[in-house]
Amino acid sequence: MLSFEHLSKTYADGTRALSDINLTVHEGEIVALIGGSGCGKTTLLRLIAGLDRESAGRIRLDGEVLSGPHPAVGIVFQEPRLLPWLSVFDNIAFGLAGVNAAERQARVTHALEKIGLVEHANRWPRDLSGGQQQRVSIARAFVTNPKVLLLDEPFSALDAFTRASLHDHLLGLWEETRPTVVLVTHDVQEAVTLADRAVVMQPKPGRIFDELPLTLSRPRDRTGLPFETSVRRILTALDHSLKAPQQQPQRERDRQAAALWW
Amino acid sequence: MTESRESAVTGQAWSSHEGAAALAAPTSTEKRRAFDGRILLGFFLPVAIALLWEGAVTFGLAEGRLVPPPSRIIATLSALAQTGELWTHAWMTLWRVLVGFVIGAVSGIVLGALSGSSQTLRQLLDPTLQALRAIPSIAWVPLFILWLGIFEASKVALIAVGVFFPVYLGIAGAILSVDRKLVEVGQVFRLSRVQLARRILLPAVLPEAVIALRSGLGLGFMFVVAAEFMGASEGLGYLLVDGQQMGKPDQILAAIIAFAILGKLADSLLVAATRPLVRWQDIVRERL
Structure with missing residues (x-):
């Protein structure tokens, strides 16, 4: 179980990226964080991954307070971030340095089969397409069997077809070990396709606006009515989340204009 | 059917x-x-x-005394090769460049790595080294001769100084410009500082390191000429000076051609030796 308690992050320049986040993600649950840009989704992931330190509050994984990168937490970045000097095989095996050779071979080969890139095992990342690279990156995160997997808009740079096939690859890998997944996205369809719960966030400072459970059975039919309904519910929530803070500056501007007029 | x-x-x-x-x-x-x-x-x-x-x-349209025709240069080259003079001189020059290059490159790599990887060390080392870099290397010659004598040590020292700075700058700059995103991958997999240096920084730096070494080698060849001008009895630089004093432009040109060939060979050798290390690069290197 992954939980955030009064989590806040203020950057050195005074930007309040996150303010008082309280959330519990259950074991094996897929949670999608949705929101416009600048609402702290990526910051939240970086805090969980241990790449940044929280300003206040704490993150707990099964009761243990996370401070710094944790072996049970894996992350897939927005870009593939493969190491260009390692073959596809070695890239996937990057986090398996402490595992013996036979086991490593078996795990990486299995992951390669799962993502359908067995015949590319010995190629350089530069020879792969963007979608293939991102698949390798997902395999690299899965192969260490993390308890928590963080996905930072991993499909945002890909076209719709590639994205749909990657969703399937991701769910295929997820089915095996059922890690807890925190997915950051700005794609509502993607959230409804993958997640058990959508958390809608609100910018300036980043905070949680609403939580919506997505109880559709898997595999999810993207063309069905329940899917559409869920998408619409999230879109409505997003709409409200963006309206609320914008009224504030509008009123502020009116006040200033009035003051000038005076 | x-x-x-x-x-x-x-x-x-x-x-x-x-x-x-x-x-x-x-x-x-x-x-x-x-x-x-x-x-x-x-x-x-x-x-x-x-x-x-x-x-x-x-055809007698020009007199070839000061600018000898190619045939005479080739004849001079082959005569020098036959007497074995060419090989002694070329070998001497190569040896000086090699020793100077090794000393300069190793110290450049070590200091460049130190100043690239630690902010404190960079603030300690870099200003001094940049100040020293601003001195034209030839200006050291009189001092080197006083300190190290007129024989090999002073020549090698000059070449080493010439090689040092481009290597130092290249390595330090390469380490500083390693992609933060790749370093974060290392952090996520909880690599120690040493592991991070070995598994991420070192390979990431290699392509630029090779370029730094190549420009260092080029400068090494530049400074070996300067070093041999300041008094040598052997070496291609000596052939140049000798050709000037004896009024033999064909010998000067022969030595220049020998320099060109040696320099190109040395550079190609360096490129060939380092190619396996940077084969993964996504560039059009074959053209360079």
Whole structure:
């Protein structure tokens, strides 16, 4: 179980990226964080991954307070971030340095089969397409069997077809070990396709606006009515989340204009 | 009957395959032809000038005393090679460059790595080294001669100084410009500082390190000439000075050609030796 308690992050320049986040993600649950840009989704992931330190509050994984990168937490970045000097095989095996050779071979080969890139095992990342690279990156995160997997808009740079096939690859890998997944996205369809719960966030400072459970059975039919309904519910929530803070500056501007007029 | 039709069908299929291949192929063959042409094009100018000059001297249109025609330069080169002089001089020069390059490159790599990887060390080392870099290296010559004598040590020291700075700058700069995103991958997998240096920083830095070494080597060849000018009894630089004092322009040009060949060979050797390390690069290096 992954939980955030009064989590806040203020950057050195005074930007309040996150303010008082309280959330519990259950074991094996897929949670999608949705929101416009600048609402702290990526910051939240970086805090969980241990790449940044929280300003206040704490993150707990099964009761243990996370401070710094944790072996049970894996992350897939927005870009593939493969190491260009390692073959596809070695890239996937990057986090398996402490595992013996036979086991490593078996795990990486299995992951390669799962993502359908067995015949590319010995190629350089530069020879792969963007979608293939991102698949390798997902395999690299899965192969260490993390308890928590963080996905930072991993499909945002890909076209719709590639994205749909990657969703399937991701769910295929997820089915095996059922890690807890925190997915950051700005794609509502993607959230409804993958997640058990959508958390809608609100910018300036980043905070949680609403939580919506997505109880559709898997595999999810993207063309069905329940899917559409869920998408619409999230879109409505997003709409409200963006309206609320914008009224504030509008009123502020009116006040200033009035003051000038005076 | 069926066979013939089948063959006709496959023949058709073949032809359409070929058609497809012909549609796809031109880019690669054309590229290759253009590439070959360009190499030959590079030879055109020097060869044409050489032939023109050779002709002008042969037909008495120009006097070849100060600018000897190619045939005389080649004759001088082969004479020098036959007496074995060329090899002694070339070997001496190569040896000096090699020793100077090794000393300069190793210290450049070590100090560059230190100043690239630690902010404190950079603030400690970099200002001094940058100040020293601002001194024209030739300005050290009198001091080196006083300190190290007129023989090999002072020459090697000058070459080492010349090699040091581009290597130092290149390595430090390469480490500072390693992609933060790749370093974060290392952090996520909880690599220690040493592991991070070995598994991420070192390979990421290699391509730029090779370039730094190459420019260091080039400067090494530049400074070996300066070093040999300041008094040597052997080396290609000596051949140059000797040619000037004895009024033998053909010998000077022969030495210059020998320098060009040696420099190019040394550079190619360095490139060939480091190629396996940077083969993964996504660039058009083959063209360079």
